[in-house]
Amino acid sequence: AASAEEMNLIISSALPQKHMWVGQHMDPFADRIEKATDGRIAFDRYYAGELVSVGREYDGLTGHTIDVSAPFLAPYQEGIFPLSDVSQLPTLGTDSPMITRAFQKLLDSDVALQDGKTFYQLELTDNGLVGWPLGASQPYAISTTGKVLDDPSDFQGLPARAGATLHVIGVEQLGATSVYMPAAEAYEALSRGTIEGILLSIGDWRSYSVQELLKYTITGINMGSWESYLAIRQDTWDEMPDDLKKVWDETARQAALDNAAYVVKQDEIMIDEAKKDYDARFVDVKTLSPEMQAHMAQAATNTWKVWIDKMEEQGEPGLATARLWAKLITAEGGQLPDGVEKILQ
Amino acid sequence: MDVWLIILIFAAWFALFMLLGQNVATCMFGAGLLGIFLLKGSRVLDGMVATNIFYTTSTFSLSIISLYLLMANFLMRGGVVVDLFQVAYRLSGHRRFPLGVATIFSGGLLGAVSGSGSATAAALSTLASPQLERYGYSKDLAIATAAAAGSLSAIIPPSLIMIFYGSLTQVPIGHMFMGAIVPGLVCISAYIGCLAYLGWREGNRMKIPPATADGGTTTKGEAADDPALATVSGRSLSAFIFVVALMVVVFGGIYGGVVTAGEAGAVGAFASLVGMVVMRRIGWRDFWLSLEDAVKVTAMILVLVMGAEMFGRFLSFSQVPRELVDLVQPFIDQQMLIMLVLLAIFFLFGMVLESAAVMVLLIPIFLPILDSAQVDQLWFGVMACFMISLGLITPPVGLSVYAASTATRHPVERIFRPAFMFALFAALIGVAAMLAVPESITFLPGRIGQ
Amino acid sequence: MSGPDDAERRTSAFTRGLTLAENRIAQYGAGTCLAAMMLVIVISVLGRYLLAADLIPGAYNIIERVLFPLMVFWAIPIAHRDGTFPRLTVLVDRLGPRARLAVSVFVLAVELVIYLILFRFVFEFAWEGVARERMMRIATETWPVYPILVMVPLSFGLMVLEIARLLWRDARMLAGRG
Numbered sequence: 025a026a027s028a029e030e031m032n033l034i035i036s037s038a039l040p041q042k043h044m045w046v047g048q049h050m051d052p053f054a055d056r057i058e059k060a061t062d063g064r065i066a067f068d069r070y071y072a073g074e075l076v077s078v079g080r081e082y083d084g085l086t087g088h089t090i091d092v093s094a095p096f097l098a099p100y101q102e103g104i105f106p107l108s109d110v111s112q113l114p115t116l117g118t119d120s121p122m123i124t125r126a127f128q129k130l131l132d133s134d135v136a137l138q139d140g141k142t143f144y145q146l147e148l149t150d151n152g153l154v155g156w157p158l159g160a161s162q163p164y165a166i167s168t169t170g171k172v173l174d175d176p177s178d179f180q181g182l183p184a185r186a187g188a189t190l191h192v193i194g195v196e197q198l199g200a201t202s203v204y205m206p207a208a209e210a211y212e213a214l215s216r217g218t219i220e221g222i223l224l225s226i227g228d229w230r231s232y233s234v235q236e237l238l239k240y241t242i243t244g245i246n247m248g249s250w251e252s253y254l255a256i257r258q259d260t261w262d263e264m265p266d267d268l269k270k271v272w273d274e275t276a277r278q279a280a281l282d283n284a285a286y287v288v289k290q291d292e293i294m295i296d297e298a299k300k301d302y303d304a305r306f307v308d309v310k311t312l313s314p315e316m317q318a319h320m321a322q323a324a325t326n327t328w329k330v331w332i333d334k335m336e337e338q339g340e341p342g343l344a345t346a347r348l349w350a351k352l353i354t355a356e357g358g359q360l361p362d363g364v365e366k367i368l369q
Numbered sequence: 370m371d372v373w374l375i376i377l378i379f380a381a382w383f384a385l386f387m388l389l390g391q392n393v394a395t396c397m398f399g400a401g402l403l404g405i406f407l408l409k410g411s412r413v414l415d416g417m418v419a420t421n422i423f424y425t426t427s428t429f430s431l432s433i434i435s436l437y438l439l440m441a442n443f444l445m446r447g448g449v450v451v452d453l454f455q456v457a458y459r460l461s462g463h464r465r466f467p468l469g470v471a472t473i474f475s476g477g478l479l480g481a482v483s484g485s486g487s488a489t490a491a492a493l494s495t496l497a498s499p500q501l502e503r504y505g506y507s508k509d510l511a512i513a514t515a516a517a518a519g520s521l522s523a524i525i526p527p528s529l530i531m532i533f534y535g536s537l538t539q540v541p542i543g544h545m546f547m548g549a550i551v552p553g554l555v556c557i558s559a560y561i562g563c564l565a566y567l568g569w570r571e572g573n574r575m576k577i578p579p580a581t582a583d584g585g586t587t588t589k590g591e592a593a594d595d596p597a598l599a600t601v602s603g604r605s606l607s608a609f610i611f612v613v614a615l616m617v618v619v620f621g622g623i624y625g626g627v628v629t630a631g632e633a634g635a636v637g638a639f640a641s642l643v644g645m646v647v648m649r650r651i652g653w654r655d656f657w658l659s660l661e662d663a664v665k666v667t668a669m670i671l672v673l674v675m676g677a678e679m680f681g682r683f684l685s686f687s688q689v690p691r692e693l694v695d696l697v698q699p700f701i702d703q704q705m706l707i708m709l710v711l712l713a714i715f716f717l718f719g720m721v722l723e724s725a726a727v728m729v730l731l732i733p734i735f736l737p738i739l740d741s742a743q744v745d746q747l748w749f750g751v752m753a754c755f756m757i758s759l760g761l762i763t764p765p766v767g768l769s770v771y772a773a774s775t776a777t778r779h780p781v782e783r784i785f786r787p788a789f790m791f792a793l794f795a796a797l798i799g800v801a802a803m804l805a806v807p808e809s810i811t812f813l814p815g816r817i818g819q
Numbered sequence: 820m821s822g823p824d825d826a827e828r829r830t831s832a833f834t835r836g837l838t839l840a841e842n843r844i845a846q847y848g849a850g851t852c853l854a855a856m857m858l859v860i861v862i863s864v865l866g867r868y869l870l871a872a873d874l875i876p877g878a879y880n881i882i883e884r885v886l887f888p889l890m891v892f893w894a895i896p897i898a899h900r901d902g903t904f905p906r907l908t909v910l911v912d913r914l915g916p917r918a919r920l921a922v923s924v925f926v927l928a929v930e931l932v933i934y935l936i937l938f939r940f941v942f943e944f945a946w947e948g949v950a951r952e953r954m955m956r957i958a959t960e961t962w963p964v965y966p967i968l969v970m971v972p973l974s975f976g977l978m979v980l981e982i983a984r985l986l987w988r989d990a991r992m993l994a995g996r997g
């Protein structure tokens with residue numbers, strides 16, 4: 025795309041500028057790179073799917089329509105980045121910075137998962153990409169329009185919306201009825217009772233305008249954070265002089281951490297607002313009855329198991345990846361649901 | 370090459386082939402491919418051309434179009450137009466002006482369960498225009514009235530163009546439908562007002578006896594009735610009631626928040642099928658032909674969207690919309706002015722182009738302007754759809770008038786003269802009302818499911 | 820000299836066959852997809868209200884990723900052949916018959932090039948998609964997407980044939996042999 029001296033790169037987002045992965049990640053990242061390299065790297069920025077829409081980022085990158093994708097939404101590139109979903113496995117006591125750091129370590133890890141290849145090689149290098157984490161979402165939590173979830177039986181038949189595959193599995197394991205619908209329909213569906221529950225990170229409520237509708241939320245159990253990449257095509261990366269690569273790498277790592285710090289703050293602001301303005305209740309999982317805690321832990325554990333089995337069935341190193349992820353999460357101070365250790369044996 | 374030169378070449382290519390009569394989708398494909406190639410080289414095309422084409426069809430909101438088309442096709446093939454007009458005809462009491470009003474109402478009622486206008490216009494023009502003539506309207510005005518009544522299918526929700534706008538902009542389609550109800554009623558009123566005026570003018574000129582001109586019974590009386598319209602049969606009445614019930618189900622379902630707009634389309638289509646079969650109005654052959662018609666029109670629209678994507682990608686690369694926003698910046702506070710200009714452009718484009726084509730062409734260019742002027746996309750969308758739909762009866766390309774002309778074998782240009790008056794009347798009154806009272810659009814959508 | 824007549828007859832037999840095939844695909848193939856879409860939604864709605872259950876998990880995906888794309892790609896060729904694609908005819912209508920024919924030949928030649936380019940892109944895309952086992956997500960499962968992918972070049976290929984036929988017809992007429 026450019027000479028060694030000056031690189032003019034197309035950076036593209038399928039999301040609008042007001043989305044935190046654009047306003048709080050892509051833009052600050054691009055600004056800092058342009059400044060730190062004194063304009064030797066310059067970006068043409070495209071937002072909101074102007075060039076490449078959600079789910080077509082991989083085609084856009086490999087087809088040279090764009091050079092850099094931020095955010096690169098790996099879970100939407102159907103079937104191409106199966107292991108990247110690992111961040112969506114349920115954990116306890118985790119937050120965005122912990123997930124973000126763990127994910128960076130997963131990318132940096134030299135543990136071979138399959139055929140002597142690391143996570144990075146399997147997911148990124150083999151697909152012709154170079155990548156860094158974004159600031160992960162805050163924990164995905166189960167919320168309802170008012171129904172109090174005190175007892176495992178309260179989940180039975182609760183119509184709930186979940187987006188990502190692992191979240192759908194998680195909702196089903198809780199005993200709720202997963203209802204499939206596009207995100208844009210969530211508000212309408214919640215307000216008319218088509219669904220009574222939703223799995224979402226609290227900071228994201230505003231993006232779906234559901235903050236006034238959700239009255240009851242169980243916190244403390246992370247039903248899986250959404251995480252993905254800032255990605256650049258390998259051949260473009262290879263053309264980059266080493267000093268620029270170094271600036272890029274440092275900037276990308278820092279951008280993810282800053283993004284994560286922002287995400288935490290957003291969650292806190294939303295929780296305060298929901299409590300104050302909308303009478304919402306937030307209940308920590310540890311304050312619930314032992315049966316309820318056990319039920320949720322069991323659902324979380326089963327989600328790990330279903331995912332690992334699914335991956336292995338497809339010939340992917342699900343178990344090895346889950347093991348590595350579990351290790352990195354606990355090293356960050358997070359906990360695994362009871363029973364996950366056993367599955368990982 | 371200089372960006373502006375490339376934009377010029379792009380625009381010239383597009384204008385040339387449009388004028389030469391190449392279909393709009395191909396014009397957009399061609400101009401888009403050429404523009405992107407000149408701007409960025411052939412390599413960037415690898416990542417977009419095929420994915421745009423393929424993933425365009427994976428758009429749920431566009432699939433709704435086919436369901437509403439199917440619903441309308443079942444009803445059309447079941448012949449409910451005749452029944453609706455028959456009932457309206459009876460209610461008019463065989464008086465001149467009320468008969469014209471009845472024709473417009475039949476179009477409106479049919480419009481509330483149908484999404485596009487040509488079929489309605491054709492049917493009404495064969496049915497209604499002979500009657501209108503018999504009661505003292507000129508042939509031109511009679512057929513134009515039928516064509517205008519047919520155009521209500523696109524103006525009264527549900528409407529294909531509204532579904533289309535919703536899928537291009539992420540405005541919920543149910544909100545578009547609800548928002549367009551009042552404007553649709555305004556349009557009916559405007560048509561009736563226009564008919565009163567044109568009929569009065571004609572009455573003066575043609576020296577029609579006052580008894581007929583101002584609504585008295587015609588001297589020819591009922592003996593001259595079309596046999597098909599002689600009496601309202603139980604069959605007609607049941608069809609009439611069925612259509613009204615269907616309308617209530619679709620709108621009630623959406624307004625009550627029971628179903629989404631997409632689901633309402635499917636449920637409505639299914640109910641129409643069951644209703645028409647139970648009333649023994651359609652058989653297997655009609656069933657398959659209804660499906661075939663619906664898929665063809667949907668396919669045509671989807672190819673347009675694919676072409677528009679190429680066209681739009683070039684616009685993004687060239688940053689034309691952003692430049693346009695900068696250009697408009699000095700006027701950005703004057704929402705009304707911007708709205709008026711944009712709506713006028715929609716009306717003018719609607720005169721020469723088919724409605725879906727106008728939408729795909731103008732929306733990518735105007736959306737950034739609307740954004741930066743902070744215009745409510747629902748509000749604007751309903752008005753834009755209104756303006757485009759009036760294109761059905763404006764010269765030189767007005768599909769409703771074409772259909773009516775074909776059905777009655779009456780020259781197009783003679784129908785266009787009064788038809789254009791209908792459109793102009795409706796445009797002026799509609800825009801004035803909607804700009805003056807934005808709640809006429811935004812009130813109902815805001816209450817969905819409450 | 821039986822050449823042109825024979826050629827003409829062969830072409831029209833071929834065209835009739837193609838039209839019939841495209842018609843059948845649209846009516847029964849695409850039509851069935853549309854009917855299925857309708858039923859899938861009706862069943863989902865009934866399940867939701869009568870049984871409080873999601874009777875067809877991923878109904879939304881099945882429509883968006885399978886039924887609707889198949890419907891569209893199967894219906895495109897006949898919609899194109901029927902000449903229903905909107906165009907601006909105001910100017911062309913004012914031309915004399917011969918000028919109109921000349922314009923048509925020019926426009927069709929350009930159109931043919933454009934669709935050949937598009938065909939190349941979609942063909943490669945489908946080819947790679949099959950080779951790379953491109954997937955799509957349906958509810959929590961991933962399904963191979965190739966059965967739908969291969970319909971794209973088929974659809975565009977048929978359009979290329981139709982444009983070539985029209986171009987051939989008009990060019991011959993322009994050359995005075997029509």
Ligand code: NA
Nearest residue numbers: 480483522527
């Ligand atoms: Na309508």
Ligand code: NA
Nearest residue numbers: 720760763766
């Ligand atoms: Na027009």
